[in-house]
Amino acid sequence: MLDLYVEILKQLLKEELYPADIADLCFSIMPGDKGIILKFSGYNQKLHLLLEAVINHMAEFENSLTPSIFEALKEVQGRYYYNSCLKPKRLGQDLRFSLLTHVHWNAVDKHAATSRITVSMVKAFARHFVEHLYIKSLVQGNISEQQAIDACKNIVDILKCSPLLPNKYPQLRVMQIPLGEHCCRVKSFNSQDPNSSVTNYYQSGPISIKSLCIVDLLMLLMEEPVFDVLRTKEQLGYHVCSSVRDTFGILGFSVTVNCQAGKHRFSKILKNMKEKELEEVRSSLIKLKQLSDIHLKEEVSRNWNEISSGDYLFDRLEREVSCIKDIKMPEIRKWYNDHVLCGNKSNLRKLSVQVTGAADAGETPQTQEQQPPSHSRVHGHSKTRQPLQKCSSIHNGLTVELSLQFVAEGDTDGHTKKHFITDIEDFKNGLFIYPISRIWP
Numbered sequence: 001m002l003d004l005y006v007e008i009l010k011q012l013l014k015e016e017l018y019p020a021d022i023a024d025l026c027f028s029i030m031p032g033d034k035g036i037i038l039k040f041s042g043y044n045q046k047l048h049l050l051l052e053a054v055i056n057h058m059a060e061f062e063n064s065l066t067p068s069i070f071e072a073l074k075e076v077q078g079r080y081y082y083n084s085c086l087k088p089k090r091l092g093q094d095l096r097f098s099l100l101t102h103v104h105w106n107a108v109d110k111h112a113a114t115s116r117i118t119v120s121m122v123k124a125f126a127r128h129f130v131e132h133l134y135i136k137s138l139v140q141g142n143i144s145e146q147q148a149i150d151a152c153k154n155i156v157d158i159l160k161c162s163p164l165l166p167n168k169y170p171q172l173r174v175m176q177i178p179l180g181e182h183c184c185r186v187k188s189f190n191s192q193d194p195n196s197s198v199t200n201y202y203q204s205g206p207i208s209i210k211s212l213c214i215v216d217l218l219m220l221l222m223e224e225p226v227f228d229v230l231r232t233k234e235q236l237g238y239h240v241c242s243s244v245r246d247t248f249g250i251l252g253f254s255v256t257v258n259c260q261a262g263k264h265r266f267s268k269i270l271k272n273m274k275e276k277e278l279e280e281v282r283s284s285l286i287k288l289k290q291l292s293d294i295h296l297k298e299e300v301s302r303n304w305n306e307i308s309s310g311d312y313l314f315d316r317l318e319r320e321v322s323c324i325k326d327i328k329m330p331e332i333r334k335w336y337n338d339h340v341l342c343g344n345k346s347n348l349r350k351l352s353v354q355v356t357g358a359a360d361a362g363e364t365p366q367t368q369e370q371q372p373p374s375h376s377r378v379h380g381h382s383k384t385r386q387p388l389q390k391c392s393s394i395h396n397g398l399t400v401e402l403s404l405q406f407v408a409e410g411d412t413d414g415h416t417k418k419h420f421i422t423d424i425e426d427f428k429n430g431l432f433i434y435p436i437s438r439i440w441p
Contacts, residue, residue: 001125003110005061006031007073012057012064017050020054025050032308035133044142048151055158061126070119082110085402086190088197088355089256095184096201098424100247102173102433108402117236121210134164136307140300174250176432177203177349179339184421185354187405196357199256202339203349206437207251209316212303213323214251214335217245218282221332222255225410249309250435278329287319313437356407 017027025042027050038054040047049069057064084090084107094106105113135155139148188196204211222242235428245252250403293299306312313319421427 001113001117001122002031002036002129004074004077004114004122005126005129006036007077008065008069008122009054009057009061011069011073011281012061013054016057017053020046020050020053024242027054029054033172037308047143048147048154051151052154052158055155058126058130062123065119065123065126067119070122074114074117078114081107081114082402086188086193088188088193088195088357091186091189091201092197092256092353092355095186095355095424096199096351097247099351099353099421099427100174100177100201100203100250101186102175102428108404111402130159130161132164132168132290133159133161134169138300138304138307141296142305146187163265171436172248173436174247174434175428176205176434177351178431179345179349181268181350181352181419182350182421182427183352183354184247184355184424184427185352187406187407188355189356189402191358194357197256197355199353201245201252201254201351201353203250203252203351204335204339204347205251206434207246207249207439209319209323209439210327211251211335212244212439213320213327214332215251215319216285217281217327218277218332218336220285229293249439250434272301278332282324282327286321289321289324309438313439319439366398 010029013029020027020042023042023046025046026040028037028039030037030039038051040051040054042050084094091107094108097104098106132154135152137148137152139151204215219242240255240257242255243253245254293302302316303314304313308317335346339349341348341350406420406422408422411416
């Protein structure tokens, strides 16, 4: 509902705010994890007028929305979700968040829900959305403190909103992956696409400055081996990357491979780290974190991330540089050995998310009647959320049905291997949920 609300709001603003765009006054409206995000930039003399125009449209949204605009943008939004499901990389990212976060609605859920939304539902949502708000603001640039305060007060005056009750403030919490390996493998929705995507995610725990710096160094040390082994030698994929993952205060890292179907095996990529490599990597990482901002928007973006996350560590880079200087190779080796399969596995919490393409897409189009490989099982969608995760909608005059098909390997007796996930809600049921996490020094 929020995504559709934002798209309609942007459409309603296009004609009125076209002159602002010509005058180099910029704005963006985006759905966020906890609400909507408004960004404004440009010449400060008229910027407050742009803000007021957007807020006025939010206040008058219910009266401005027409059935024709609603139907047109509802179709566009449904098509966007559908196209997201067709891309293995995007679908894999969505599945990872579905498995890691306590509450997450993936593109399949949203596609299903969009088909049921009516214009009256959107109007009711818009009316209730602005009744109680918790507003965070960041103002930087050629503007006085009083002007910034007045602009924020003006938002409240126009919307006539009340404070959001503390128990209504959205809290994003993360599930703790059980010790060991776990795999979620699904079929790609596009039977004509041979591309697959594999992401191996390794969860650590609540983030700290030191643990974040260790993983930063580890990712730089892994960068060349990941590319050399997985792409050049093993030739597993055309896109290979390793990344630090800060999932709402819970630290981890991932290795992602986009490849052709049938090549979703995952090889060892982390080699014994040499002492001489550390100093070079350490120096490069420090230089990267000490780069000066070229544009104001770079500093604004960094400060806004601190505000939106609730960490408020505006000297984060200075703290990280100080910490990086003191990290020794034994600490990196120990962290690595604790978290990966070829180590001591004391904190191995691995989640492999795999979206498999059609192995024969280039030759014979895959059909629903084709049988899965031997020793594999294809499962329907999660029963607990079946109404939202399977739906029919119409695109270009054709009825489109979206339903995840989980694929699990079986043992010699025909039973599904325990580490394969065939129901998202069933997997999450009973898992420990991390408390709200903030980074600590």
